[in-house]
Amino acid sequence: MSNSGIKMIVAVIRPDKLGDVKQSLAEAGAPSLTVTNVSGRGSQPAKKGQWRGEEYVVDLHQKVKIECVVADIPSEDVVEAIKEGAHTGEKGDGKIFVLPVESATQIRTGKEGAEAV
Template structure:
């Protein structure tokens, strides 16, 4: 099994969620976070004064999928989160050793 973590723009959460849902991946977790990448934030102007915002709002979306679904899910997220601009985000894929459904005790793929 693989855990897929995607750090995306808040404006793209619904598109990513809907694309995953349409493909049959309904279970996911999302967390509002702040972060920065290579651009190290942005410069904004407020009341005529420039100021630097170096931690931008992002959303982390996480889901666990069987090994053979990893590439499909990564591509769904990548396409749905894409704007073509700096700050579109990153996708990370991590191994998952075990999954247990608390309610039933089912494990691994049956627990997904």
């Protein structure tokens, strides 16, 4: 079962921008999402700190990963909504990835494909 029209949009953003992104997604007609707290590193610089006199480096930053699966909304609209909500203009704003979804099944109803999304 191939459903090339179904896409998963995965975004890694700043935790403090989650509310803005949720609002942007709702306004774009894509209110369904999964949110996971994650840590990672990209181009955002490492931070140095001290604890009990010892210096340490924090190079993994706390982020939020958002996953949205869409079939009836263009993925470009979802990407634009996330960009609008997550943008600060500073390093560490995050990344957005769009992936094809091979299949989808709704557990409760047994619906498959775009109907399951």
